[in-house]
Amino acid sequence: MTEVRGFTDAQKEEYFKRRFRNKELSSRIISHLKTSRNLYIMCGIPVYCWITATVLEHMLTTEERGELPKTLTDMYSHFLLVQTKKKQKYHKGQEMSWQELTSADKEVLLKLGRLAFEHLQKKNILFYQEDLEQCGLDVTEASVYSGVCTEIFKRECVIFQKPVYCFVHLSVQEFLAAVYMFHCYTNRKTEVLQDFFTEDDKGKKISPEDISSLEDFLSRAMEESQLIPNGHLELFVRFLHGLSIKSNQRLLGGLLGQTENSPEIIQRVIKNLKEVNSWGKCPDRCINIFHCLIEIEHLSVNQEIQEFLNSQNKSEKKLSEIHCSALAHMLLMSEEVKDEFDLEKYNTTYAGRWRLLPAMVMYRKARLYDVYVFGGNCGALALALTSDPSHLRELHMKSVKLEKDAEELFTHLGHPNCRLEILSFENSTLSERNCAALLSALKSNPPYLKRLDLIGCNLEGSGMKQLYDYLESPHCKLQFKRETSV
Structure with a gap:
């Protein structure tokens, strides 16, 4: 197996400095990329660094200049x-503009x-x-x-x-x-x-x-x-x-x-992007909607989220669904691992909270509130549990409903990269299949899990009894809590 990790920010700059002996040229390229953040992020892919270097070297060192790509x-x-x-240098005849094919x-x-x-x-x-x-x-x-x-x-x-x-x-x-x-x-x-x-x-x-x-x-x-x-x-x-x-x-x-x-048509394209109904799909897919807005040079969403991140009273700002996708993207692009991701702190809709889920991968503790967990969004949870390295140590779910196809979530507890220590459900619903999947995962003895809380939860079917029997048996070493909170 080959794993391609890509470049860190420091390695991106090192690439351009080594590629060009001309320090002024490498400095101008790095400066331009940093002002166009979306291009700088893409330079984590080594081949993209080469493509970028090829283009910007040509534009900055020849007479065929113009506005640099953003x-x-x-x-x-x-x-x-x-x-x-x-190939034009191999052709004889009339000289052509570099933009002419x-x-x-x-x-x-x-x-x-x-x-x-x-x-x-x-x-x-x-x-x-x-x-x-x-x-x-x-x-x-x-x-x-x-x-x-x-x-x-x-x-x-x-x-x-x-x-x-x-x-x-x-x-x-x-x-x-x-x-x-x-x-x-x-x-x-x-x-x-x-x-x-x-x-x-x-x-x-x-x-x-x-x-x-x-x-x-x-x-x-x-x-x-x-x-x-x-x-x-x-x-x-x-x-x-x-x-x-x-x-x-x-x-x-x-x-x-x-x-x-025309500007009117592009405005309708922007409106369509902001209103894409992506419910039921993996929330990671929604981030591409934000990327498409950047490609058509609609930057207001990006600017609004930057202002949101710099504001003191974040709970007062109502976030639309596209705002949530943009925020998830920006949190993902940060190299800083943060302490707590709490969905209750964001003033948004049900669908907006769902779109924020991919950002969990950059946190040590996650608190999910009032969301459905199903096959379509298990991917975001799976990535938070199994990424290399996985930073998530605590996962708290409150008023969450796990659909029948959400049992995939529990299979990741035994993943080699999973470091989850606390798993908590409060006032949530787990189907019989969920209970069976959770029981199977617990019996496989996930190495880092220390505590399981099922406070005020509705566990459906015969799986409830089997799960509780195991949790209360002497074979189970987990700290376990299920009573209703006082």
């Missing part, structure tokens, strides 16, 4: 152009985009000759793996010397897939769109009229990504939103096609 889509758009223009460039890039999109859906990152040929790519052309594709697409020989192709990084595949999908939207390739947007949330077949406007197209893409539990389309959807704004469309020229993106 969003992820902007950065990848520039990266695509930089790599494409590397030849028709041959566009053709190859869209074919690569089709390959990227079709195989992103299948979760494939390796391709063979027949895969390229199905997308119209001629593997005998040097341009497939050199020139325009020098740092985008690679060719290697592995077992039996059979050529295998791949993008230099999954994020590059996701970006090109988004470019292709956006091109299909603007050029009304309805078959491709309908194949991707199979059904709406009511099971109704999608028609071309359902995706006729930009806001409908982006809204359907967000819905599609939310339906996938592991989130493998999140960055793809993030890029789609970034490609919808004029600056990135100008940057990529005719590659995307023409679309209406």
Whole structure:
């Protein structure tokens, strides 16, 4: 097994200082990244540091300058152009603007985009000759793996010397897939769109009229990504939103096609993002909604949360659901492990509290109040219990209802990374399946758990008696409390 941990903040800066001998250049790059916090966070991925260095070096050391990228889509758009223009030195003839793509460039890039999109859906990152040929790519052309594709697409020989192709990084595949999908939207390739947007949330077949406007197209893409539990389309959807704004469309020229993106339309896109109904999905998925707002350069939510974090009277500020996703993201990005996460201290809705759950991973003690725990949000709890390292030592749940499929929560108590010492339920409901799962976990003797409280809880079915019999037996070494609090 290989674990890629990524760069710490100190290692990010060390990378750029080592990459460039010119101290002024490395200093300017680091300074720009720190002012664009979302880019600085992404530099935890080593490949992204390389992409960033490639783009910013080109823009800061040549005459082809402009405003430096501030969003992820902007950065990848520039990266695509930089790599494409590397081959111009081999071409004779009329000089072209660095932002101008030849028709041959566009053709190859869209074919690569089709390959990227079709195989992103299948979760494939390796391709063979027949895969390229199905997308119209001629593997005998040097341009497939050199020139325009020098740092985008690679060719290697592995077992039996059979050529295998791949993008230099999954994020590059996701970006090109988004470019292709956006091109299909603007050029009304309805078959491709309908194949991707199979059904709406009511099971109704999608028609071309359902995706006729930009806001409908982006809204359907967000819905599609939310339906996938592991989130493998999140960055793809993030890029789609970034490609919808004029600056990135100008940057990529005719590659995307023409679309209406007036301020009124973008405002409707923003409104749709803020009103996404993600109930029942893993709350981690909701954070990508906030990322999409950043990509379309809507920064007010980010600014409002920064003000909230700096305020003295946090309980007076009413937080919307999108505020909660943004707050969860910012708490996750902090390198400081905090003492207590208490949902009761946040003035928000039921759904807002649910969206805050991913932030638990950065706390030693968590107090959950008035939430449902079910398969869709067990992921946030599981991550807090099993992350490496796991900081959580106490988990207190008050007025919580555990659904039938929430027994997964208890299986994590025996995980090698779990360091939970106190597990407490107060005035909560545990189903018979929950009781059985908890009993099984306790019998496996989770090494760090010392105390279990079931104060005023409703335990359903025969599992209640079996659980209490075990807890009150001499074999159980846990401190146990179940009486109603006085």
